[in-house]
Amino acid sequence: MRLFLPANPIFWLYIVLLYGCNNSKQINPAPEPGNSGAFHDSNKQTIPVGGNAWLENGGMLSETGLTDWSDPQTVCTTYLRVTKPGMLKISLLLHPQAGKTNLKVSLFNNSKTVTVEGNTQKEFFAGEWQVTEPGYIPISVQGISRSGETFGVFSAIVVSGEAVGPELSYVRNNEGDYFYWGRRGPSVHLNYNTRKLNNIEWFYSEVTVPKGNDVTGSYFMANGFNGGYFGMQVNSDEERRILFSVWSPFETDDPGNIPQEDKIVLLKKGEHVNTGEFGNEGSGGQSYLVYPWKAGNTYRFLLRGKPEAQNTTVYTAYFYAPEDKNWRLIASFKRPKTNTYLTDLYSFLENFIPETGNIQRMALYGNQWVADANGRWTELTQITFTGDETARKNFRKDYAGGVDNGRFYLKNCGFFNAFTPLDQEFTRPAGKVKPEVDLEGLR
Template identity: 50%
Template sequence: MHRTLFPVLPLALVLVPFLSSAANGEGAKVWEVPMGGNAYVTKAVQEQSGRRGGRGMGRWDSADTVQSIYFRVDRPAELELSLKARAEGEARIRATVNGKPIEKDLKGAGEVSLGKVTVREAGYVRVDLQGLKKSGETFAEVEGLTVSAPEAVELNYVQNNEGNRFYWGRRGPSVHLGYSLPKGEPVEWFYNEITVPEGSDPIGSYFMSNGFGEGYFGMQVNGPEERRILFSVWSPFTTDNPKEIPDDHKITLLKKGEGVHGGEFGGEGSGGQSYWLYPWKAGETYRFLNRVKPDGQGSTDYTAWFFLPEKKEWKLIASFKRPKTDKHLTGAHSFLENFSDRQGYITRGALYGNQWACDVKGEWHEVTEARFTGDDIAQRKYRMDYAGGVKGKEFFMKNGGFFADNVKLGSQFQRESTAAKKPKVDFEKLEGF
């Protein structure tokens, strides 16, 4: 059944083609929106080879390329826009602001007026740049977009590259649902279901279902023809380079399912990683199951299973041993992220439902409460195209694509009960139990 998330609403806007001489006058505030963290190649020749999108500003030499710059305003306002650009020779370009075009000639270096814009409601403004004619090898090098706005207006965009934030900003904001686990006996098992609506699964998406204090388990879109079920456990040794992990802190792969790749990962922490190539489909619901159990010798075993709807059986993904860890499952959560910085201008989203936790005595407890949070990029309000909430019996999250709707970080949600759908799992028949 086709299901959609909340719709993306267009931003009402009018473009006046001439810039007032009072752009930087009294009562105005000037903002500099850098290309590095706020621009994408949204149309390019690469699309013909199956590659969509890119980072702005690259080499701008094709008339087929469209580079798009994004920023957000917090209220209706009149803005004045100009480009900081340097042309090799002479060039003519078209700038389109939320669908309204204006053509400009470029020569040498300086600021080029794009006109006055009236934004009718809070939300994102998109400025598209496309080359028309050039005398040199490229149309221009664009440093950024200058926005002059009334003092009361606040702009949101990726402001600087401290901590590599241009990269993280291009990826877009990551968002999370932190689940309220039952109090009492320790939790050994966690169960969750994910449905990705059709059209909400662009390349670079990671729909993480079963997160816990030491790792995560979910499904990814890795390419036009490649999708994965991914399960990873962090090492207790903090590093982004797995080669630096001492032997007594390394994650050990105990067992993996047929066809599953097992290895290491780095870059965002380090540890043990496993993934299985599986062509999961948008519009279908998938089930995830984790077990976290101490081995009684100072380590803890983490195991993940994925339910195959076509075979109606659980498939072992992998089981890892984490040293210097003696605990059951804590920190149950889901998250939604984009791991491709070329795809941060595209919206993705998923529905998360029917969460259950099973304690060490074998009692299942329904999990119906969650807290919505975001990463550094979201917390800084560098990107505000994120949302989360409840749709009946399911939680939802979406991010990317520069949509106007926004949900406050820290919001608490409660979904409707799905007591009739309590998991029926014969633990002893699970491979790797």
């Protein structure tokens, strides 16, 4: 049987076009805001709001995310750090109220409106943004309009794209209560090199907090040692403290569990100094002086650690403020089951209020000296810069330390980009300014 094929060229053009269209790859349309997370690349990661966000103007932040969200003035800003430029795709993991809700998602002064609706938790695609350089990215979400009682429960931000790599920095989960620790921010330390020194009885240092860096929740710890620490804090808008604490040799977070033979004993305290016990981060004896120290001034800290009889050590702290021009006793504690001079000397900077973990602060630590049991002074000029687990887990990278104009410095929080790699050694120039203090007069 013969097959007759049309000779008309228009017919053959139609066949070619039809065949080609049926066998070509399908081209997905550009994702529209509000669609599901199906438009993400395969490298997507989920950023929990509960451990990486801060609120303005209301709302409530918990482990589940942003709740009690009804005010259109509320802004929820979530931070993550990327290590390379490229396209960043963003969606919101959200449980909307019944009805329709409009949200504004902002990044790099570029905002997109997302419409969400339904009654179950799912991803709502927000759009794509171009990231031009590595560093921290603040992603802000704000309610525009709603038909329900609230804007919903906002749990996480989902990201993917060229800018997302394995080294993305954010608090990944709440194991070990890291939503709390991560929002407090990374703590950083100066560990002083005293390897060639013996019988250190006195430790002297100076701390200056530059103006504008006295952020509420900051602890500028000056004189730390194996067994306790001594420094100054910003406890609230109205109160500041000079704090000196000594841990019990009995390991517990509840001071009520410390056996009598392991308790820290208060020997003496200075005028207006409050004393008691502390817990939650180890337990022991605590003392503090409510004192209105000022940013921009330099304060002096002097610590003594002297072994005593019956396997005990007495630790005594003195504070010098330029406003008062005299050394004042903070407290003297006896620690049982300890018989040693001062060891493992360090300073640190930490934030102890999660709500201020998005605000940068720094301090200058200078003129560190130690004296042995014979009163011979030695200047400390070498440190190793270290960080806590929040830093080491790559949950936060907004930390720095080193030497600044002849003094050591520490900086943390605020999501700045220029971080200092941990475990580096730094040396400051020797100032050769021996402490002006009469040790015999203090005893």
